[in-house]
Amino acid sequence: MSGPGALEPLDQAIVRELSADGRRSFTDLAERVGLSVSAVHQRVRRLEQRGVIRGYTTRLDGEQIGLPLTALISLTPNDPAAPDDYPQRLEHITEIESCYSVAGDESYILLVRVASPLALEDLLRRIREAARVSTRTTVVLSTPFEGRTPPL
Amino acid sequence: MSGPGALEPLDQAIVRELSADGRRSFTDLAERVGLSVSAVHQRVRRLEQRGVIRGYTTRLDGEQIGLPLTALISLTPNDPAAPDDYPQRLEHITEIESCYSVAGDESYILLVRVASPLALEDLLRRIREAARVSTRTTVVLSTPFEGRTPPL
DNA sequence: AGTGAAATACTCAGTTA
DNA sequence: TAACTGAGTATTTCACT
Numbered sequence: 463m464s465g466p467g468a469l470e471p472l473d474q475a476i477v478r479e480l481s482a483d484g485r486r487s488f489t490d491l492a493e494r495v496g497l498s499v500s501a502v503h504q505r506v507r508r509l510e511q512r513g514v515i516r517g518y519t520t521r522l523d524g525e526q527i528g529l530p531l532t533a534l535i536s537l538t539p540n541d542p543a544a545p546d547d548y549p550q551r552l553e554h555i556t557e558i559e560s561c562y563s564v565a566g567d568e569s570y571i572l573l574v575r576v577a578s579p580l581a582l583e584d585l586l587r588r589i590r591e592a593a594r595v596s597t598r599t600t601v602v603l604s605t606p607f608e609g610r611t612p613p614l
Numbered sequence: 615m616s617g618p619g620a621l622e623p624l625d626q627a628i629v630r631e632l633s634a635d636g637r638r639s640f641t642d643l644a645e646r647v648g649l650s651v652s653a654v655h656q657r658v659r660r661l662e663q664r665g666v667i668r669g670y671t672t673r674l675d676g677e678q679i680g681l682p683l684t685a686l687i688s689l690t691p692n693d694p695a696a697p698d699d700y701p702q703r704l705e706h707i708t709e710i711e712s713c714y715s716v717a718g719d720e721s722y723i724l725l726v727r728v729a730s731p732l733a734l735e736d737l738l739r740r741i742r743e744a745a746r747v748s749t750r751t752t753v754v755l756s757t758p759f760e761g762r763t764p765p766l
Numbered sequence: 767a768g769t770g771a772a773a774t775a776c777t778c779a780g781t782t783a
Numbered sequence: 784t785a786a787c788t789g790a791g792t793a794t795t796t797c798a799c800t
Binding site for chain 1 (some may be wrong): 629633634671679709713714754760762765766
Binding site (some may be wrong): 639640641642651652655 | 778
């Protein structure tokens with residue numbers, strides 16, 4: 463089992479490069495990590511298969527794509543005895559970018575992006591109805607930085 | 615000014631595709647959005663230049679890269695009269711993946727990834743020292759989903 | 767992990783609507 | 784202004800060493 467804890471130095475380097483620029487070419491990667499193109503290619507494919515690399519995304523400017531309002535929403539179950547299927551109940555709500563199950567006063571924290579305060583109000587209503595929860599919302603005023611490369 | 619609010623349908627489609635898979639080829643994109651390869655190429659370059667597309671990243675499995683512990687940290691300034699240069703003071707701390715300035719009781723919320731509880735303890739000490747803040751930490755137990763494609 | 771070669775894809779002219 | 788065509792490069796991908 464090549465489980466958690468560590469990544470080989472070469473895989474580490476590859477993952478770091480791809481994290482910094484997900485569209486880096488194999489040729490480019492090969493030069494940076496000091497391997498042949500095909501060796502890098504093989505390692506990337508293996509990292510994808512192992513699930514170390516879960517996929518590739520694009521960092522978008524919320525304002526420019528028409529979703530200028532970001533918020534963090536804490537969820538508290540209305541019925542503490544209800545089965546914990548909240549993620550399933552929330553999955554279909556596309557405004558929810560991320561869903562974290564957390565320790566502490568609340569059960570879940572969601573990160574959402576919407577077009578306007580009105581859209582946020584509607585989203586909150588849908589979340590409460592879908593998951594039978596009460597919500598506490600923290601509006602994001604600005605995002606100094608986001609999605610930086612992890613310390614590998 | 616091609617400001618916020620909306621994106622042309624074609625750009626929208628391109629951005630949606632790239633958000634779902636940041637390594638999609640121009641050829642692939644062209645087919646999906648119904649344009650020639652060079653037209654897509656040009657639009658993507660323009661989206662990058664306009665800052666709609668901020669860059670490309672890789673979704674990584676925290677466990678497998680040796681950073682199994684995620685936490686959300688709320689920051690409250692020790693000296694409310696101090697100048698607000700917190701992001702600058704925190705920028706060099708690479709464990710901080712995202713930094714949000716928020717409305718509400720706290721000033722900032724950070725998303726961090728570390729290797730262990732001990733590493734979290736050390737990180738909190740460094741954050742408090744660097745930014746002169748007190749912290750409230752919420753540990754993430756699991757992540758049902760994260761970084762999903764926004765509703766374009 | 768590396769080599770080499772075939773298949774794809776990228777990129778940039780110049781051209782057209 | 785935006786998109787297309789085509790041709791030369793570059794990259795990806797795979798069988799083999």
